[in-house]
Amino acid sequence: MPELRKDPIVGRWVIISKERGKRPSDFCVERTASRGGFCPFCPGNEHTTPPEVMAYGRDGGRPDGPGWTLRVTPNKFPALVIEGNLDKQGEGLYDKMNGIGAHEVIIESPQHNDTLASISVKKFAEVLQSYRDRLIDLSRDTRFKYILVFKNFGEKAGASLEHTHSQLIALPVVPELVVEELNGAREYFRYKERCVFCDIVRQELMQGSRVVTENPHFVAVTPYAPRSPFETWILPKRHVTSYVDMWPDEYWSLAQLFSETMKRLDLALCGCSYNFVLHTGPLRDRELDYYHWHFEIMPKLTLIAGFEWGSGFFINPTPPEDAAKYLREVQL
Amino acid sequence: MPELRKDPIVGRWVIISKERGKRPSDFCVERTASRGGFCPFCPGNEHTTPPEVMAYGRDGGRPDGPGWTLRVTPNKFPALVIEGNLDKQGEGLYDKMNGIGAHEVIIESPQHNDTLASISVKKFAEVLQSYRDRLIDLSRDTRFKYILVFKNFGEKAGASLEHTHSQLIALPVVPELVVEELNGAREYFRYKERCVFCDIVRQELMQGSRVVTENPHFVAVTPYAPRSPFETWILPKRHVTSYVDMWPDEYWSLAQLFSETMKRLDLALCGCSYNFVLHTGPLRDRELDYYHWHFEIMPKLTLIAGFEWGSGFFINPTPPEDAAKYLREVQL
Numbered sequence: 001m002p003e004l005r006k007d008p009i010v011g012r013w014v015i016i017s018k019e020r021g022k023r024p025s026d027f028c029v030e031r032t033a034s035r036g037g038f039c040p041f042c043p044g045n046e047h048t049t050p051p052e053v054m055a056y057g058r059d060g061g062r063p064d065g066p067g068w069t070l071r072v073t074p075n076k077f078p079a080l081v082i083e084g085n086l087d088k089q090g091e092g093l094y095d096k097m098n099g100i101g102a103h104e105v106i107i108e109s110p111q112h113n114d115t116l117a118s119i120s121v122k123k124f125a126e127v128l129q130s131y132r133d134r135l136i137d138l139s140r141d142t143r144f145k146y147i148l149v150f151k152n153f154g155e156k157a158g159a160s161l162e163h164t165h166s167q168l169i170a171l172p173v174v175p176e177l178v179v180e181e182l183n184g185a186r187e188y189f190r191y192k193e194r195c196v197f198c199d200i201v202r203q204e205l206m207q208g209s210r211v212v213t214e215n216p217h218f219v220a221v222t223p224y225a226p227r228s229p230f231e232t233w234i235l236p237k238r239h240v241t242s243y244v245d246m247w248p249d250e251y252w253s254l255a256q257l258f259s260e261t262m263k264r265l266d267l268a269l270c271g272c273s274y275n276f277v278l279h280t281g282p283l284r285d286r287e288l289d290y291y292h293w294h295f296e297i298m299p300k301l302t303l304i305a306g307f308e309w310g311s312g313f314f315i316n317p318t319p320p321e322d323a324a325k326y327l328r329e330v331q332l
Numbered sequence: 333m334p335e336l337r338k339d340p341i342v343g344r345w346v347i348i349s350k351e352r353g354k355r356p357s358d359f360c361v362e363r364t365a366s367r368g369g370f371c372p373f374c375p376g377n378e379h380t381t382p383p384e385v386m387a388y389g390r391d392g393g394r395p396d397g398p399g400w401t402l403r404v405t406p407n408k409f410p411a412l413v414i415e416g417n418l419d420k421q422g423e424g425l426y427d428k429m430n431g432i433g434a435h436e437v438i439i440e441s442p443q444h445n446d447t448l449a450s451i452s453v454k455k456f457a458e459v460l461q462s463y464r465d466r467l468i469d470l471s472r473d474t475r476f477k478y479i480l481v482f483k484n485f486g487e488k489a490g491a492s493l494e495h496t497h498s499q500l501i502a503l504p505v506v507p508e509l510v511v512e513e514l515n516g517a518r519e520y521f522r523y524k525e526r527c528v529f530c531d532i533v534r535q536e537l538m539q540g541s542r543v544v545t546e547n548p549h550f551v552a553v554t555p556y557a558p559r560s561p562f563e564t565w566i567l568p569k570r571h572v573t574s575y576v577d578m579w580p581d582e583y584w585s586l587a588q589l590f591s592e593t594m595k596r597l598d599l600a601l602c603g604c605s606y607n608f609v610l611h612t613g614p615l616r617d618r619e620l621d622y623y624h625w626h627f628e629i630m631p632k633l634t635l636i637a638g639f640e641w642g643s644g645f646f647i648n649p650t651p652p653e654d655a656a657k658y659l660r661e662v663q664l
Contacts, residue, residue, distance in 0.1 A: 002412055002431025004504070012508055015411050015431060079347050079639070079647045080334055092535045093528070094556045099334025099347055150638030158637025167639070172336070175643030176344055196425070203424045224426045277642025296642070304636055305490025306482030307411070307499070310609025310628070311507030315411045 005225040008188070009196055010180040014225040015315045023318075024268040024326050027229065027301045040076075041163035043110045049073040053104065054133060056126060069123075070130050071107045078103035079169060086143055086172050100143055102170040106130050107163065114164045115153070116259070117266035125255035127166065131278065132251070134168055135244050139283045144170040146178060146282055154273025156300040174282050181279060182291055189290035197292030198239050200224075205237075210320050212327045213260055217253040220261040222320035222327070228302055229318035230269060230327070234258055234295040241281035243293045258295070264330045265299060273300040335651075337557040340520070341528055342512040346557040347647045355650075356600045356658050359561065359633045372408075373439045373495035381405040385436065386465060388458060402458050403439045404466060410435035411501060418475055418504050432475055434502040438462050439495065446496045447485070448591070449598035457587035459498065463610060464583070466500055467576050471615045476502040478510060478614055486605025488632040506614050513611060514623055521622035529624030530571050532556075537569075542652050544659045545592055549585040552593045554652035554659070560634055561650035562601060562659070566590055566627040573613035575625045590627070596662045597631060605632040 003016045040048040046064040050073050057069030074082070080101025088097045108127045109119060116124065131149045138147055151166040152159040174182070188196040204210055204221045212220040212232060220234045234257065240246060246254070265274065280293040308314055335348045372380040378396040382405050389401030406414070412433025420429045440459045441451060448456065463481045470479055483498040484491040506514070520528040536542055536553045544552040544564055552566050566589065572578060578586070597606065612625040640646055 001416060002410075004429045004431050006427040008425050008427070013505060017411055017431070078334075079349055084333060091556075092539070093340050093531050094535075095338040095340070097336045099336050099349070148639060148642050150642050152637045156635070158635040169639055169643075171643070171645070173345060175645050177642065177644035180644075199425050203426075207424070224423075275638035275641050277638050279642065298638075298641055303488070303490040305484045306607035306609055306630075307480060307501055309607050309630055310480050310482050310509065310611065311501075311503070312509035312512075313503070313507050 007223070007225040008200065009184045010177070011184060012225065012227075013313055014227060015313060016225075016319050017315055017317050023322075024230070024270075027269055027272065027299075039112055039161070039163050041071075041105075041107045041161060041165060042112050043068075046071070049105075050076055054130070054137070056130065068110065070109065070126055072104055072130060072134060073107070075103040075105050075167065080171070097172065100172050102138055102141075102144070102147075102168070104134065104168050106134070106166040106168070108166060109164055112163050115266070115271075116151075116164070116262040117271070119164075119259070121252075121255050121259050124259045125252050128251050128255055128258070131166070131168070132244050132246075135280070138168075138170045139244075141170070143172055144283060146171045146174045147280075148175060148178075149278040149280075151274075151276050153275070154271075154300065156273035157275045159273070178279060178282070182282070182288075185290040185292075195239055195290050195292050197235060197294065201235050201237055210324045212264060212324050213257060215253055215257050217250050218257040220257060222324045224320065226316055226320050226323070227314040228298050228300070229316055230265065230299045230301065230323045231320070232261060232265065232297045232323075232327070234261060234297070235292065236294075239292055241288045241291045241293065242286040243278060243280040245286060260332070261297070261327075263332055264327045265297065267330045267332070268326050269299055269301070274298060275300065339555070339557040340532065341516045342509070343516060344557065344559075345645055346559060347645060348557075348651050349647055349649050350651055355654075356562070356602075359601055359604065359631075371444055371493070371495050373403075373437075373493060373497060374444050375400075375442045378403070381437075382408055386462070386469070388462065400442065401455075402441065402462055404436055404462060405439070407435040407437050407499065412503070429504065432504050434470055434473075434476070434479075434500070436466065436500050438466070438498040438500070440498060441496055444495050447598070447603075448483075448496070448594040449603070451496075451591070453584075453587050453591050456591045457584050460583050460587055460590070463498070463500070464576050464578075467612070470500075470502045471576075473502070475504055476615060478503045478506045479612075480507065480510075481610040481612075483606075483608050485607070486603075486632065488605035489607045491605070510611060510614070514614070514620075517622040517624075527571055527622050527624050529567060529626065533567050533569055542656045544596060544656050545589060547585055547589050549582050550589040552589060554656045556652065558648055558652050558655070559646040560630050560632070561648055562597065562631045562633065562655045563652070564593060564597065564629045564655075564659070566593060566629070567624065568626075571624055573620045573623045573625060574618040575610060575612040577618060592664070593629070593659075595664055596659045597629065599662045599664070600658050601631055601633070606630060607632065 054072040055068040058067040061067045080099045147170045149168045276297040384405045386404040387400040390399040393399045412431045479502045481500045608629040
């Protein structure tokens with residue numbers, strides 16, 4: 001019999017359809033060949049992106065010149081623009097505001113064909129550090145309430161460019177899904193006086209069946225009520241609200257665990273497309289008893305169809321216990 | 333400058349990125365050729381589906397025999413199963429219940445290649461009538477709290493079979509997105525003592541810029557804060573909570589307007605994939621001052637990427653005023 005499972009943070013229900021019981025090989029498709037053509041993110045083409053806002057590894061060289069190991073530029077086709085004032089207006093019963101925000105691209109490596117599954121732990125740590133640096137820098141702009149760091153890998157996940165990159169969007173409002181997490185976590189705390197994420201980490205480590213991998217500071221788990229097959233979360237074991245407030249050695253530890261997780265997903269699912277997002281506390285609430293930053297990784301293996309659109313329910317053919325087992329068994 | 337718009341019912345924000353200003357032709361792709369092969373929904377193959385629960389047009393013939401014009405059967409691969417009891421259980425901090433429900437397929441026509449854009453108004457009215465009949469029949473099962481009628485058309489929308497069909501899933505809980513609509517509409521009513529959907533219909537008819545088409549009983553509009561380009565809603569002008577509580581002549585009027593809307597979308601977007609859902613009141617709340625049934629049609633023109641997954645925000649490159657204008661200008 002299928003099982004309905006409820007996400008303990010936001011209360012979202014998921015249908016785990018064990019009977020369909022899909023294995024990683026059921027999802028495997030050919031790795032897509034490189035699309036080729038001109039790449040604006042490759043070294044030598046720095047002039048084709050908007051002027052960079054940050055770069056690592058360039059030893060005293062000029063901005064937008066060669067020698068960088070990681071480079072951040074505004075998105076050439078931004079969803080939101082940085083110039084202007086927030087201007088809230090009504091239109092009859094409707095509400096709107098100017099599309100103020102920032103939209104940046106983090107070019108993770110000069111190597112076009114690098115992926116998060118192929119790069120070294122050191123390189124991965126550099127990417128994680130860049131998220132922190134951009135969060136801290138952009139949080140100075142008081143028009144922004146939230147910054148969402150995310151990555152689209154592969155065509156199915158919405159990546160329009162192949163060269164390895166992440167993105168961030170700074171927003172003038174806290175986005176709905178983060179508000180739902182904050183509200184759900186606050187409710188839980190009010191009742192239990194404990195952080196729901198801390199409780200999840202504790203129960204997952206005790207049960208073990210949904211643990212993909214762990215190290216002294218972090219754990220990667222398939223969540224109890226995953227929206228998609230092989231959805232994987234990475235959480236710090238220690239209670240920290242904001243991603244920017246980790247200790248220096250924790251970034252290195254995170255790089256080790258995140259890198260291993262990406263390798264396991266890549267091998268189990270044949271390099272399939274994925275999205276990930278960083279959920280951290282709102283910019284002006286860096287220390288909350290009830291909120292705990294984490295990454296959510298979503299392999300793109302199923303389609304969002306009418307039922308999901310209309311209900312907010314998800315149908316998942318792979319129980320997370322099975323997914324975690326497959327991922328643990330991958331030979332690295 | 334892009335614009336942030338807020339949905340007045342659920343409070344969801346959408347980024348309308350006018351600069352990207354996509355026209356229907358930017359989305360047009362080749363109509364996919366028929367996939368061919370064996371079709372379990374074609375006449376003569378009735379024995380390959382689970383036994384039918386309802387059929388129209390068969391004049392005294394035997395069930396699962398020939399002669400039908402519309403046929404409803406349980407889904408062969410159901411997301412939820414009808415046998416058993418609801419059994420709620422905890423698992424540490426997590427909650428689950430048995431996957432009790434119904435999952436049915438409405439085979440809209442015996443003609444394999446019919447589409448909702450090609451069939452007659454009379455045929456369309458038969459499809460709309462079947463939704464009503466199944467909603468009424470299934471609502472007798474007190475284990476169910478909600479029934480979601482939906483349609484996936486085309487591969488990108490998740491249709492695994494080509495033969496024209498809709499689906500419904502009866503659920504033991506009211507789904508999250510409907511709860512959000514109910515809560516938002518209740519809040520609005522508390523403040524204004526008016527139904528937000530009635531206010532939307534009134535403002536849209538007055539402004540006109542987002543109206544696709546209207547008739548004495550219904551209106552088709554592109555919503556103010558659409559999640560996807562060319563998203564279109566169909567609403568009754570009269571306040572009715574439940575789809576099953578329309579007057580008989582209103583189903584005919586709905587068929588006319590819905591049929592015209594599907595033809596306009598089909599021609600403007602070259603037969604693109606789409607989903608639609610019917611949002612009606614919960615089964616045991618058929619008369620609410622604040623809730624108003626409607627259809628939401630979502631053409632599948634953009635991908636859900638990391639930003640949308642992580643934020644619940646949507647980025648839409650086509651302002652709804654432009655979309656409505658294109659749809660009005662289609663020559664039928």
